[in-house]
Amino acid sequence: MTEEEFLRSYDAKSFERPSVAVDLVLMSVRDGQVVAVLQQRSEHPYQGHWALPGGFVQIGESPDEAATRILKDKAGMDQCFLEQLYTFGAPDRDPRTHVISIAHFALLPFERFEKALDRKADLALATIDVPWKGEAGGAVRALDRQGSKLSLAFDHDEILGLAVKRLRGRLDYSPIAFALLPALFTLRDLQDVHQAILGVEFRKPAFRRRMLDAGWIKGTGKKESGQTFRPAELYTLKKGVKNGTD
């Protein structure tokens, strides 16, 4: 059956109200690149295209609860930074019927990403590339490990673009970056995360002081190990600093 046939046979008139769904943008940073979890669609519509993990909101369930459920069931992850992003509701964004989707974004340190992905064969990691292009934010590109552009389903390119834009905007003003790092991290790790998200390079001393002055982190006295150079001190979030993971 082609997509066209599928859409013809689909009875949209029986839906009197819009449906409500949740889509998740699961993001992390790997090797200086922003990555996100995508799922290849095996069925119509958008068969073969890549989509954000999502699902419908059940009655009696808040959107946040739905997001947590989908995060657990579809991606096998829990206990992470999870925040509502924006609600997308153009009537034609889903060819089946009017689906209003409450997009959330979730941030995890990459180690936890990897573990979950090993258990879920249908998930893939895409490198997300959003050029700056002023305020508007250029078109998002999702790339596989070979650098080929992935074709996204629905309006999920728009959702991804907004997620990156939001992430960039909040980086300076909130401790959101720590949701992408393990409990103990070096200042270099933190700088790498910032540089990956913003797509710029910082000078080490300036970045270092800016972070320490922000008052979010404290040194632990412990040092990293396994490096061939001088080990860096491990830092951690101060108690009482909320990055949304709690």
Add this chain to the structure above:
Amino acid sequence: MTEEEFLRSYDAKSFERPSVAVDLVLMSVRDGQVVAVLQQRSEHPYQGHWALPGGFVQIGESPDEAATRILKDKAGMDQCFLEQLYTFGAPDRDPRTHVISIAHFALLPFERFEKALDRKADLALATIDVPWKGEAGGAVRALDRQGSKLSLAFDHDEILGLAVKRLRGRLDYSPIAFALLPALFTLRDLQDVHQAILGVEFRKPAFRRRMLDAGWIKGTGKKESGQTFRPAELYTLKKGVKNGTD
């Protein structure tokens, strides 16, 4: 089960899905106070309580279109700054059934507010008082002209609180304040708006330069009139600066 069969079975229990609504926070500034439009409920639930103007999203209608429609039908206003705020979806927020509400906020200069309110008898203007109380943002209080506290329906106090918080957060970084001013305004008008929203006082020269340096406005050469003191120059938004009203 084929997708078609799945969709048929999903369709059968479509009455069990949450409804989708839009609630509007219509805000302005009057005499150094933030004000919002409220509607007194004549029926259960929350009979006699005050509520934000709102309505259900029709199928085939985007949330933004629904917000525009409600703005026009219920409040008699159009062509104003209108932006999605947050989606509230706790299952018990409406005692009738599970209603997911996409809250929007709308900003207008007070003159346009007044005109519309004269034509709609069921609407009232409330002074909105949100104490600072750090990041969390204290509980919102809606007051009538006599200063009596109005009792709000549903979770509308929470929505109002978030709207004020968002307004405060964006004031410095975006030209949002100009949606609350007429096309021609003095720097004092602009300062009054900022002070009302943030609840702080600024020194005139500092505020003046900060605004001019931001590059959003330009002088017109015209002067205000009707004052007993030196008339101030009238400023206007530069072309190309979007404050969402366009």
Add this chain to the structure above:
DNA sequence: CCAAAAGTGTTTTAGTTACACCCATGG
């Protein structure tokens, strides 16, 4: 001329950047 508020120039301060340097580790 006076009161009131508009509007401007100058100094002070604070915060950020740039640069140069020293330190600790593995090999």
Add this chain to the structure above:
DNA sequence: CCATGGGTGTAACTAAAACACTTTTGG
């Protein structure tokens, strides 16, 4: 003892705030 990256002090620069001041109107 050398290469590599971690970490720190100082000077230069820049942006904002504080203050004192001049200007323009109505009465």
